[in-house]
Amino acid sequence: MRPEWEQWAIREDIFAWLSERRDRNKFLFTRSELVNYTFEGQRIPLLDAGRGIRNPADFSATLTIMTSAKGIYPDETVDDGMVRYHYRSGDSSDNKKLRAAAQQQVPLVYFRQKSIDGPYYAHYPMYVRDDPGTQTVTLAFAESVRIQMREDVPLLERRYAERRARARLHQDAFRDMVLTAYARRCAICRLQHVELLDAAHITPDTAEHSIVHTTNGLALCKIHHAAYDNRFLGISPDYEVRVDEALLDEVDGPMLQHGLKAMHGSMLILPSRRSDWPDRGRLAERFAEFAA
Secondary structure, eight states: OOOHHHHHHHHHHHHHHHHHHHHTTOOOBOHHHHHTOEETTEEOOSSOTTOSEEOOTTOSSOOEEEEOTTOOSOOEEOTTSOEEEEOOSSSOHHHHHHHHHHHHTOOEEEEEESSTTOOEEEEEEEEEEEEGGGTEEEEEEHHHHHHHHOSSOOHHHHHHHHHHHHHHHHHHHHHHHHHHHTTTSOTTTOOOOGGGEEEEESSOTTSTTOOSSGGGEEEEEHHHHHHHHTTSEEEOTTSBEEEOHHHHTOOOOHIIIIIIGGGTTOBOOOOSSGGGSOOHHHHHHHHHHHHO
């Protein structure tokens, strides 16, 4: 068995490796990449062959869990942003290491396959809550696990935590579908460097009526995303870009002049598929806040 400190070091290195990719908008991982992960020159596969759980023999607790797009595992992602994972039949070592992950509260990675034979989204750090009565464990982000384990949490706080968990669980898939719909270019300025693009929400992801769909998203470069979120610019239900009047009167450098003020009155660049166009009702709601 590896020393506990080394197991933690490996988990932290895996998170750093995944985060480095995410920072460059590389949020999908091939099976080959995941099974060939290395730590200090040693190969440590992050996926197991034929199983949805990865329990290295020299680890005391589960390292990763995977949901296949083929649907052969009885895993269930539910509306509260949690993932239910069923015990394996019998009293296998997999079950023991899952329970150990819950008892020790060690973080792991949840890989969710995008499509059959396709790449995987990575969700981390995820924590385990054991539920022996239903023969399942619940995977959730840290704040959600803490909320679920307390009975004195007010309903509004619980609902907010669930919305945050749901948003985090789907954020990579949302980013993938939105950037794909907009051909990986900013819908306002046409910038095509994917490292500088974000998938912006029209209805914020923490709102009760937010949805994970391209119609609630906009591909925006980072400057226009920040401007949109901070109400320096708005987008009308007719897809017209409007810049705040006070900002139009300002005199500053070329970024303000060409990056923001020049966009005033331009039309949003829409996805090729009409079914991916931004929802006019959501735009109207957000535009009313900008106009106010």
